[in-house]
Amino acid sequence: MNHFNYQRPSSLKEAFNAKSNFPENSLFVAGGSDIFLLLKKNIIAPDQLISLRSIPELKGIDKTGSRIIIGSGTTIREIEKSELIQKYCPALYDAVSNMASVQIRNVATLGGNIVNASPGADTAAPLLIYDAKVIVINSQFEERIVPLSNFFKGPKRVHLNKNELVKGFILEIPAIGSGSAYLKFMKRKAMDLANVGVAVQLLIEKDICQDIKIALATVAPTSIRAVKTEAFLRGKSLTEANLIQAGEIAATEISPIDDFRGKAWHKIEVVKAYIKRASILAKERSNL
Amino acid sequence: MTKLTFTLNGDQVETWIEEHEMLLDILRENFNLLGAREGCGMGECGACTVLVNGLNINSCLFPALEVEGQMVETVEGLQNAGKFHPLQQAFLDNGASQCGFCTPGMLMSAKAFLDEKQTNPKTVAEIVTEAEIKRALAGNLCRCTGYFQIIDAVKAAAKEQ
Ligand SMILES: Cc1cc2nc3c(=O)[nH]c(=O)nc-3n(C[C@H](O)[C@H](O)[C@H](O)COP(=O)(O)OP(=O)(O)OC[C@H]3O[C@@H](n4cnc5c(N)ncnc54)[C@H](O)[C@@H]3O)c2cc1C
Ligand code: FES
Ligand code: FES
Numbered sequence: 001m002n003h004f005n006y007q008r009p010s011s012l013k014e015a016f017n018a019k020s021n022f023p024e025n026s027l028f029v030a031g032g033s034d035i036f037l038l039l040k041k042n043i044i045a046p047d048q049l050i051s052l053r054s055i056p057e058l059k060g061i062d063k064t065g066s067r068i069i070i071g072s073g074t075t076i077r078e079i080e081k082s083e084l085i086q087k088y089c090p091a092l093y094d095a096v097s098n099m100a101s102v103q104i105r106n107v108a109t110l111g112g113n114i115v116n117a118s119p120g121a122d123t124a125a126p127l128l129i130y131d132a133k134v135i136v137i138n139s140q141f142e143e144r145i146v147p148l149s150n151f152f153k154g155p156k157r158v159h160l161n162k163n164e165l166v167k168g169f170i171l172e173i174p175a176i177g178s179g180s181a182y183l184k185f186m187k188r189k190a191m192d193l194a195n196v197g198v199a200v201q202l203l204i205e206k207d208i209c210q211d212i213k214i215a216l217a218t219v220a221p222t223s224i225r226a227v228k229t230e231a232f233l234r235g236k237s238l239t240e241a242n243l244i245q246a247g248e249i250a251a252t253e254i255s256p257i258d259d260f261r262g263k264a265w266h267k268i269e270v271v272k273a274y275i276k277r278a279s280i281l282a283k284e285r286s287n288l
Numbered sequence: 289m290t291k292l293t294f295t296l297n298g299d300q301v302e303t304w305i306e307e308h309e310m311l312l313d314i315l316r317e318n319f320n321l322l323g324a325r326e327g328c329g330m331g332e333c334g335a336c337t338v339l340v341n342g343l344n345i346n347s348c349l350f351p352a353l354e355v356e357g358q359m360v361e362t363v364e365g366l367q368n369a370g371k372f373h374p375l376q377q378a379f380l381d382n383g384a385s386q387c388g389f390c391t392p393g394m395l396m397s398a399k400a401f402l403d404e405k406q407t408n409p410k411t412v413a414e415i416v417t418e419a420e421i422k423r424a425l426a427g428n429l430c431r432c433t434g435y436f437q438i439i440d441a442v443k444a445a446a447k448e449q
Contacts, residue, residue, distance in 0.1 A: 001308065002308075003306065003307075003308045004307065004308050005307050005308075006307040006308065006351055006353050008353060008354070008356070032349055032350070032351065033331060033349060036310075036349045036351075037330055037331070037349075040329060040330065049351075051351070051353075051354065053354060077343070100331075100427070101331075101334065101426050101427020101428075102344055102397065102400070102401075102423075102424055102426070102427055103331070103334060103337055103344050103345050103346045103397070103427045104331055104346065104427065106343040106344060106345050107345055107346075107349070107350065190422075190423070190426035191332070191426050191427060
């Protein structure tokens with residue numbers, strides 16, 4: 001591990017100033033649960049790390065009207081404990097409560113999980129079904145708001161300039177009566193990354209699926225919405241035949257690869273099964 | 289070198305560190321507290337678990353500078369006036385420690401879990417389930433016991449609290 005200099009700014013202004021001192025080789029660090037692994041494996045060697053841990057502007061979970069706003073520096077454990085999240089965004093609760101270990105959840109942040117942009121990041125699929133938008137702020141304190149689906153550039157890459165950081169996320173609370181769920185398939189019962197992740201949010205009225213959003217993790221270069229599958233299920237009832245057909249359509253929307261977690265063909269089979277299961281669980285959780 | 293001041297097992301302490309050092313390094317090297325260990329150094333095994341402001345964290349991935357002004361607890365701080373903490377006694381009584389490598393980390397994760405439970409008005413024993421204990425200890429690996437004894441020990445300690 002190289003010897004970096006470590007800054008602990010207590011405001012966004014100080015954080016941007018620190019960054020401008022070493023623009024080339026300095027990195028923001030939140031919980032550090034991704035960055036310190038890369039450092040220890042000598043994959044990265046920054047001269048300076050700028051800790052976002054003591055910046056109050058980046059923390060907290062609030063509800064304003066039909067939206068939930070989560071600061072990028074909010075820890076995964078804080079999200080897990082939040083009554084707002086348990087009540088309004090159960091799929092995100094499913095994801096954070098099954099992520100890593102308590103020790104990691106106590107430090108890891110939502111901002112870190114999204115900016116790290118692993119195709120298997122557990123919070124990405126739930127955020128996609130809540131239509132999440134990313135609040136990006138630059139050193140001039142100008143903000144831009146980007147839909148999460150446009151924020152991901154590719155595996156481990158996001159659209160973020162050197163003078164920008166992520167301030168927070170805006171989630172849309174689903175219509176009353178909706179249900180949502182995230183299911184993660186892993187080899188171990190705990191402490192494992194997703195082999196496949198499926199998030200579903202739906203609204204059912206008179207047995208007909210009025211609205212549905214499906215997002216998939218680990219089966220494409222970034223987490224994605226399965227828009228064709230959504231279009232197929234919209235206006236239909238969730239019969240076994242329709243859900244099986246939905247799984248077949250989803251299989252055409254993904255591009256999984258063989259890796260040490262599993263084979264591509266198996267991930268496709270898991271997606272098919274988990275679209276069914278996650279839809280049924282989301283339906284069970286809806287109030288109608 | 290940078291000066292670092294924090295509360296360690298109840299005492300105000302001061303030490304000089306390098307900015308890139310992790311909390312685990314300075315606990316072992318500057319304070320000779322050898323309970324927290326480096327198993328993997330990567331957040332996987334939990335042997336390095338200590339509490340910062342009551343929350344269990346992996347000290348192998350926690351920059352030492354982040355504890356400036358904060359409260360750190362290690363396994364060495366569990367005993368009170370020469371008496372074992374109820375968790376330590378329960379680990380002994382239930383055979384929850386064999387080689388002992390994982391034990392300090394296990395104890396600290398279990399402590400964070402029970403302390404948090406204690407804020408609940410019902411008695412701790414009533415509300416601690418086996419499933420919750422397993423979830424609370426998922427980040428602590430043990431290569432010896434097979435976990436059953438550890439889960440029994442945490443249940444027994446919950447009754448004591
Ligand atoms: C043992 C272990 C188990 C894990 N298990 C899981 C798991 O089950 N599921 C899962 O999804 N992940 C898992 N992870 C990965 C990791 O914990 C998560 O991705 C975590 O959410 C990262 O957050 P962080 O705050 O620690 O990120 P950091 O390491 O601090 O940062 C990650 C990246 O994001 C950037 N960044 C952070 N915050 C901002 C910001 N506000 N603005 C701009 N850039 C920013 C950093 O510069 C860095 O590039 C695991 C990691 C470990 C070590
Ligand atoms: S040494 Fe820290 S988790 Fe293994
Ligand atoms: S007692 Fe040996 S690793 Fe747990």
